[in-house]
Amino acid sequence: QQPVQSPQAVILREGEDAVINCSSSKALYSVHWYRQKHGEAPVFLMILLKGGEQKGHDKISASFNEKKQQSSLYLTASQLSYSGTYFCGTPWEGTSYGKLTFGQGTILTVHP
Amino acid sequence: SAVISQKPSRDICQRGTSLTIQCQVDSQVTMMFWYRQQPGQSLTLIATANQGSEATYESGFVIDKFPISRPNLTFSTLTVSNMSPEDSSIYLCSVDPGTGAYEQYFGPGTRLTVT
Numbered sequence: 606q607q608p609v610q611s612p613q614a615v616i617l618r619e620g621e622d623a624v625i626n627c628s629s630s631k632a633l634y635s636v637h638w639y640r641q642k643h644g645e646a647p648v649f650l651m652i653l654l655k656g657g658e659q660k661g662h663d664k665i666s667a668s669f670n671e672k673k674q675q676s677s678l679y680l681t682a683s684q685l686s687y688s689g690t691y692f693c694g695t696p697w698e699g700t701s702y703g704k705l706t707f708g709q710g711t712i713l714t715v716h717p
Numbered sequence: 718s719a720v721i722s723q724k725p726s727r728d729i730c731q732r733g734t735s736l737t738i739q740c741q742v743d744s745q746v747t748m749m750f751w752y753r754q755q756p757g758q759s760l761t762l763i764a765t766a767n768q769g770s771e772a773t774y775e776s777g778f779v780i781d782k783f784p785i786s787r788p789n790l791t792f793s794t795l796t797v798s799n800m801s802p803e804d805s806s807i808y809l810c811s812v813d814p815g816t817g818a819y820e821q822y823f824g825p826g827t828r829l830t831v832t
Binding site: 652 | 750758759775809821822823824
């Protein structure tokens with residue numbers, strides 16, 4: 606079952622904040638976040654593990670609510686380099702790793 | 718992390734032909750995956766290719782259409798057989814380095830256009 610991301614697209618000015626959500630209908634053991642720039646491969650940002658702490662990567666952080674089966678990616682004081690498509694990926698049921706099912710993606714555009 | 722290369726980076730093929738995509742990793746990895754990304758879409762898992770065992774295919778993908786080889790722990794190939802325009806996509810391999818951090822790394826992808 607593919608996780609559902611929202612919103613589908615976000616347009617920001619430099620310095621603004623954004624939140625991208627990822628929800629699943631099945632129990633989650635982890636959530637993986639990736640960013641893909643146009644014409645490039647997806648780049649691993651971070652993984653949120655069940656029972657783990659909120660993670661951070663520069664000014665990008667994420668949370669994982671196991672009960673609600675959802676994760677949120679927070680982009681603070683966005684930079685032009687943050688532009689791209691963000692995907693959340695959820696592993697096969699009962700694992701924290703391995704093959705992933707990806708959400709449909711959220712297109713983030715940051716303008717000067 | 719793992720450094721992954723893919724060949725070719727792009728190709729234009731005629732329908733009915735086959736193309737073999739190579740994926741090379743700079744370190745030994747157990748778990749390797751092949752994904753397809755259709756234009757403007759998300760990533761869809763085609764199969765899992767673990768060394769020493771037959772590839773495991775996801776629903777909608779069959780071995781006759783997408784045969785996979787995994788001869789060793791650093792290399793894999795995916796063949797797209799009897800191509801049609803619907804096969805036009807980006808094909809990516811990814812690996813889990815097995816460090817226990819559960820990270821996955823993607824190759825640069827192969828952009829395939831079928832005419």
